[in-house]
Amino acid sequence: MRAKAFVVLESLFLGVGLLVLIPSVNPTVPASTSAPYPSGTSLQNNPVPSTSAHSRTSQPRPLAIWQCTTSWYGEDFDGHATATGEPYDMYATTAAHPTLPLGSIVRIVNPRNHRSQVVRINDRGPYVEGRELDVSYEVARRLGFDESGLAKVRLELLEVPSRPGQVRPD
Numbered sequence: 001m002r003a004k005a006f007v008v009l010e011s012l013f014l015g016v017g018l019l020v021l022i023p024s025v026n027p028t029v030p031a032s033t034s035a036p037y038p039s040g041t042s043l044q045n046n047p048v049p050s051t052s053a054h055s056r057t058s059q060p061r062p063l064a065i066w067q068c069t070t071s072w073y074g075e076d077f078d079g080h081a082t083a084t085g086e087p088y089d090m091y092a093t094t095a096a097h098p099t100l101p102l103g104s105i106v107r108i109v110n111p112r113n114h115r116s117q118v119v120r121i122n123d124r125g126p127y128v129e130g131r132e133l134d135v136s137y138e139v140a141r142r143l144g145f146d147e148s149g150l151a152k153v154r155l156e157l158l159e160v161p162s163r164p165g166q167v168r169p170d
Contacts, residue, residue, distance in 0.1 A: 062107070062156035068132035070095075070108070070153050072140035073125070082123035089136070096123035096134040105159035108135065110143040110151055117142050118158065 074090040082088050084102050100121045109116040117139050126134040145151035
């Protein structure tokens with residue numbers, strides 16, 4: 001009987017230890033963190049705080065991480081004005097998001113093939129329910145979903161402009 005109780009307690013402590021050491025798939029942002037993005041953005045749907053693993057790489061540490069469905073837009077919009085006023089270039093590394101501040105820098109990661117691309121938010125959209133991001137054709141091609149048109153991706157918010165309306169050129 002003691003051996004059985006010991007095994008149960010040992011399993012319990014091992015399980016709790018693993019929960020502490022392994023980050024949750026979709027943890028929430030701590031309440032003490034002041035968000036660098038406006039309230040009401042879709043970041044609040046599935047926010048994930050950055051982990052120390054990112055600080056060990058040469059890549060910038062994300063301000064927030066979340067998952068979403070993305071699509072791409074291309075030739076039909078090429079040359080049309082974006083929300084920043086610049087012409088849309090289907091071969092640029094840019095994207096459209098409905099609420100992130102224009103000029104924000106985001107890393108997009110395709111978990112199916114582990115390809116990633118850093119983009120600048122320069123437009124608003126998409127305007128299709130269930131999608132949170134529209135990327136340029138070039139970004140979709142680099143991430144490997146230009147053929148399918150849609151992908152579930154991980155977004156890592158890297159930088160938000162210090163002032164509203166501040167936009168950084170490509």
